[in-house]
Amino acid sequence: MRTRRQILDAAGVLFAVLGYKTATVVDLLAHSGVTKGAFYFHFSSKEDVARALFKEQSMEQDLVAPQKFKLQEIVDGHLVLTSKLRNGARERGCFRLCLEQGLDEELRRSWLLERVVFNQKLLTAAREQGELAAHVSVRETAEFLVSACMGLQLMSQTVIDDADTGMGRRIALLLRNVMSVIAIPDVYAELDIRQDRGIQLLET
Amino acid sequence: MRTRRQILDAAGVLFAVLGYKTATVVDLLAHSGVTKGAFYFHFSSKEDVARALFKEQSMEQDLVAPQKFKLQEIVDGHLVLTSKLRNGARERGCFRLCLEQGLDEELRRSWLLERVVFNQKLLTAAREQGELAAHVSVRETAEFLVSACMGLQLMSQTVIDDADTGMGRRIALLLRNVMSVIAIPDVYAELDIRQDRGIQLLET
Numbered sequence: 001m002r003t004r005r006q007i008l009d010a011a012g013v014l015f016a017v018l019g020y021k022t023a024t025v026v027d028l029l030a031h032s033g034v035t036k037g038a039f040y041f042h043f044s045s046k047e048d049v050a051r052a053l054f055k056e057q058s059m060e061q062d063l064v065a066p067q068k069f070k071l072q073e074i075v076d077g078h079l080v081l082t083s084k085l086r087n088g089a090r091e092r093g094c095f096r097l098c099l100e101q102g103l104d105e106e107l108r109r110s111w112l113l114e115r116v117v118f119n120q121k122l123l124t125a126a127r128e129q130g131e132l133a134a135h136v137s138v139r140e141t142a143e144f145l146v147s148a149c150m151g152l153q154l155m156s157q158t159v160i161d162d163a164d165t166g167m168g169r170r171i172a173l174l175l176r177n178v179m180s181v182i183a184i185p186d187v188y189a190e191l192d193i194r195q196d197r198g199i200q201l202l203e204t
Numbered sequence: 205m206r207t208r209r210q211i212l213d214a215a216g217v218l219f220a221v222l223g224y225k226t227a228t229v230v231d232l233l234a235h236s237g238v239t240k241g242a243f244y245f246h247f248s249s250k251e252d253v254a255r256a257l258f259k260e261q262s263m264e265q266d267l268v269a270p271q272k273f274k275l276q277e278i279v280d281g282h283l284v285l286t287s288k289l290r291n292g293a294r295e296r297g298c299f300r301l302c303l304e305q306g307l308d309e310e311l312r313r314s315w316l317l318e319r320v321v322f323n324q325k326l327l328t329a330a331r332e333q334g335e336l337a338a339h340v341s342v343r344e345t346a347e348f349l350v351s352a353c354m355g356l357q358l359m360s361q362t363v364i365d366d367a368d369t370g371m372g373r374r375i376a377l378l379l380r381n382v383m384s385v386i387a388i389p390d391v392y393a394e395l396d397i398r399q400d401r402g403i404q405l406l407e408t
Contacts (some may be wrong), residue, residue, distance in 0.1 A: 021332070099303065140377055141205070143359060147374070151355020154303070155347060156315070170351070173344055181381045 004042045006032040008056065011049045012069045012089035020050060047107075050097060056110045057094045063200075069124035071183055072191055074119060075175050077150065079198030082171045084151070097155050115146045123182075136182045148174050168195045208246045212260065215253045216297035224254060224301050251311075254301060258315045263296045268405075274330035275387055276395055279379050280381060282353065283402030286375045289357070299357050317348045327386075340386045344360040352378050372399045 010032035014023040029039055043049050055113050062078045084091045098108050119142035126132050152174060158165045172195040181193055216235035218227040229250050231244055247253050270279045288295045302312050323346035326387050356378060360371045377401040383395055 092231040140373070144356075144374065144381070145379055147355040147359040148352045148378075149355065149360055151353065154214075154358070155351040156352055169344070170348065173348055174352075177348070177381055177385045180385055 003034055005039050006034055007042060007049060008053055009089055010034075011053055012091070012093035015050070015053070019044050020046075020097050032109075035074060042135035052087055053090055053094055054097070054107060054114075057091065057111070068113070069131055069187055069191065070122050070129055071131050071179060072189060073177065074122050074126070074145070075136060075191060075193055077122075077199055078145075078175055079168075079193075079195070080116060080201050081149075082168050083198035085167060095150075095157070098150060099157075101152055112146060112150070116142045119145050130182060131187045132182055133184055141178065141182055145178060147175075148178075168198065171195075205344075207238055207242050209288055210238055210255055211243060213293055216293035216295070217306060219254070219257070219297035220293060220300045229371060255311060256266055257298055258301070258311060261295065261315070262391060273335055273391055273395065274326050274333055274342045275335050275383060275391060278326050278330070278349070279383065279395060279397050280401070282325075282349075282375055282379055283397075283399070284354075284374075284405050285402075286372050287402035289405050298359075299354075299361070302354060303358055303361075306379055308339055316350060316354070323349050335388060335391045336386055345382065345386055349378075349382060352382075360393075372402065375399075 007028060010028050014027050014031055018027070025039065028046070032039075042088070043052065045155060059178065064073050064080060067073050067076065076113075081091065081112045087097065094111070098112060103153055123132070123136075123138040123142055127136075127138060132138075135155075137189065149171070152167065154172045156170060172193055179193065182186055207408055211232060214232050217228075218231050218235055218392065222231070227250070229243065232238075232250070233240060236243075248257065252391065268277050268284060271277050285295065289299065298315070302316060314374065324342055327336070327340075327342040327346055331340075331342060353375070356371065356374045360374060364366075376397055379397045383397065
């Protein structure tokens with residue numbers, strides 16, 4: 001399992017910095033310090049590594065602690081992901097993969113749609129608990145959240161070049177914008193959308 | 205000028221479909237029906253064509269008719285752009301260029317920052333006219349609008365594959381979300397954020 005982790009960590013870094021297309025299996029071996037034999041024991045190809053990276057990220061999404069409001073869980077998931085993006089190579093690698101058009105369309109599509117579905121489930125639960133305003137479309141809001149996150153990451157990483165410091169602020173703004181529109185006022189008033197909540201959640 | 209337009213139209217299509225990296229000058233010649241000599245009379249390289257495409261898009265941004273509220277002008281600019289993306293090859297080409305990481309970083313960055321600055325100017329004017337709520341940061345809102353647009357386009361074009369029908373709906377949702385948060389209630393109540401306003405504005 002340690003070898004596997006070494007490979008995935010190296011893949012995160014290389015995909016984030018070089019991009020999926022440019023990074024090779026040879027690069028992965030050099031960066032992870034893993035032998036060719038050990039690599040092929042765990043993975044069949046570079047694509048296989050990318051798939052594992054995506055899968056792992058998807059599973060981690062579920063790991064937010066239950067809260068009084070489902071909308072708070074959506075907020076927490078986003079804040080935690082953003083904190084991870086700040087330091088986590090794997091998360092950065094995944095996001096870069098998602099922004100590369102023409103590469104592994106199916107993989108990317110399925111990962112993003114999975115994120116949409118994940119948000120949709122939480123929003124549906126929020127609706128059942130009476131947290132959402134009547135006019136809100138669950139599907140559209142879920143798509144909007146995932147799309148806007150991708151756009152913010154794109155902007156932070158490549159245009160403004162302050163992903164380290166700016167992304168948390170931007171995601172918090174996104175969440176405040178969206179929640180103030182979709183939540184009923186009583187719920188919105190109780191939501192905690194502070195930027196540093198993500199870091200606190202990761203530490204506990 | 206007709207030759208120039210033919211080349212830019214072809215570039216829009218080819219950049220949108222193949223991507224900037226894959227499309228070649230030979231492709232541009234074949235698709236535009238322009239001779240090599242005519243091409244190099246107007247442009248020095250593929251990069252030069254991309255730059256012209258970006259520049260043209262930036263200039264077009266300014267062409268929204270003045271409205272009672274500056275926020276309505278921001279809404280109109282976005283709705284018009286979205287309508288154009290539906291049918292306009294050049295606009296699609298530009299957006300695809302913006303989503304390709306690692307290619308022409310400087311060009312892409314400057315175009316996106318230009319869009320941020322453009323929105324910032326309108327938002328500043330909106331503030332001076334008393335349209336914005338006190339808590340609103342003009343810079344952050346401008347960045348947010350541009351980022352979210354990119355994310356929505358990414359999602360519509362490549363993940364959900366309904367850029368033709370879905371983008372207008374998504375942009376209208378984005379604008380309603382943002383405007384309901386940043387505008388004072390009296391202004392928000394008067395804004396027209398219907399999806400088909402963009403088409404109407406293009407036709408007049």
